Amino acid sequence: MNKNRSKVLENAGRVVIKVGSAVLTSEDGLDMRVVTRLADQISLLHDRGVDVILVSSGAVAAGRKLLSSCKAKSDLVFKQATSAIGQSRLMHAYDEVFGRYKKITAQILLTRDDLNSRERFINARNTMLQLLSWRAIPIINENDTVAVQELKFGDNDALAALILNLVEADLFINLTSADGVFMDNPLENPDAEKLSCIEDIKGLPIENMCRGKSSSGSGGMYSKLLAARKAAQIGVPTLILAGRDRFCLEKAFDGQDIGTWIMPCDKVISSRKFWFAYNLEPEGTISIDKGAARAVFEKGKSLLPAGIVDIQGDFGKGALVKIVEQGEIRISAVGLTNYKASDLQLIKGKKSSEIKNLTGECLYPEAIHRDNLLLDAIGI
Template sequence: MDWQAERGHILDNARRVVVKVGSAVLTSGLGLDISVVKNLVAQIAQLHERGTDVVLVSSGAVSAGRAVLRRCCEIKGMPHKQAASAVGQSRLMHYYDDEFGKHGIISAQILLTKDDLRSRHRFLNARNTFGALMDWHAVPIVNENDTVAVRELEFGDNDSLASLLLNVVDADLFINLTSAGGVYADNPDTNPDAKILECIEDVHSLNLDTMCGGKTSVGSGGMYSKLLAARRAAQLGVPTLILPGRKPDAMVRAFAGEEPGTWVRPEKKTVSSRKFWLAYHADPSGAVVVDDGAVKALEAGKSLLPAGIVGVDGGFGRGALVRVTSTSGAVIALGLTNYPAADMRRIMGHRTAELEAILGDNQYPEAIHRDNLLMDAVV
């Protein structure tokens, strides 16, 4: 079907939606904009009435904390930002809980770091928790746990977090509420005549550096991170709808066919939930560089063999997540390595029949098996 029919069908039948709202939408110069919070909750309540479960990924804690602390404290550096998040998070949840309560809806707070989703066991625990909350028709309100997160455990921004939650909750639609009216065909800061795209057919083909210009003043993402999140969603087969979050009733109007925003189509060939999880719930520990022949083999669905490796970067261990790059530096894939970096350097360029002589018995024929490899990963 064409994209208009696809959009209409999915919006009419959406069973579970992840909605992400950023600081640039929720806050003004004085902190949280309560009118925006009220309207957002009212829209989610309407979605609930039509039988759609909603998981809300909400920024705004740090900005809410800054609004309180600026009267008495100077905020600078990561510890102060984390402390501001602790001050603001309770205020953010207070407003949400109060507003959802007016609609007879229970809200629940979930704070996450990457470590909570990196472990398969904890990932499944999170899936079960979300499932129970939605069985109760509650609205989980999710944010990154800024208070305890360190760089290696950060999602980076809530766009990234929201895209990963699509896999956790088995969502069939991702709505990203932004301070813009949608995705512009060009950077509006440098091209005032740039038009909003109603549909993005192939989000992987976009030149994001040309289209997107930096980050918003109060948020940490900007349109660049939103389109990266849309790329990940597309790989799962989940479409993204990017809407103007400060425009009253934008979501409700979109479900009624009145608010276009930007529709990002999902990929026809999707990845498995497991491959999505292994590629995106940990940061790569290093890289292996492969020759042109190996690139072609990987694109044909083959495993990566040691013979095709021409370089190894990093000091990773067996089972680590690594980038697979071409000799030009382009990232071809992400995958879990069967060998630590030291052994990989010893066997790179060698044929499978030679591995036993180099490393001894019981060696893997593949450096990275195709079942543990995600091509065209969003990095």
């Protein structure tokens, strides 16, 4: 583990750093001492030749402080309006502190809609790469002002995981309010074991460690570990550090064993599979029988119409759908379907040789080809 960690930190050419509101803000709004220290450390890393992309929360908290006379609300419209006020203050703070180190910053605001279109995904990637070639530091946040509920990433941990794939990063650093990952809540259990390294993030009992929070939950260590699992799938290690600790980034890159190091998976998935699994929104669900489940989940085979027992949703050809074993609750796969929902209703349970008689043609023997399947879909 130590050799792997040292090698990655020494050779990382492109790093995505995510910092949350719990690190950047206090009761008085933005904590400029923390912002200044963060800019100082990132600038030092940048001077070493490392490309740095910063995913930063804090806009809502910064705006809320300026609206102290208004009663805080939890609804989306209040947060959107508060973010509109706070985002400019947040970027002004970053511009000011990074300017002291002669660094150029660039603001990028994204919604899920910007990344689920392949064309817009490529446009965002090209813009990001151009900024990095100019040695600018992109600062990314979700565009809370215009995002509607169904287009929200959920949290900036999830957004940061998508950015890893967008820019082909070598390392993901998540700055948090905790000293790392613990097997239990250290505030409730002072004897909770801190994990210096997680070799198999896939096998970690995240739900139990995080009090069984459902996959629809967001924020806290749960979302950070989900983001780390996604990063591991594309071969990117994660380092979770206490962001309010002085010089935490410098200490880590100088070889000190701080925080929690999360190793990537031995077998990684393609950038394309990562994109369709986590940037697109599932439009329906396909239930399959036990035989098909064994073929798909255990043997990595394509899903054939014969194994389908039920279809939910009205989706078109090429849509992303969830795949579940009949009678099972856990969703562990998503894929791009070769047929629209109405055609699947006709051919479900049928052999490939029978499809032509039912639909007039059989362009695809598979309902979903294995090249268009991700078996270990996280947080779907």
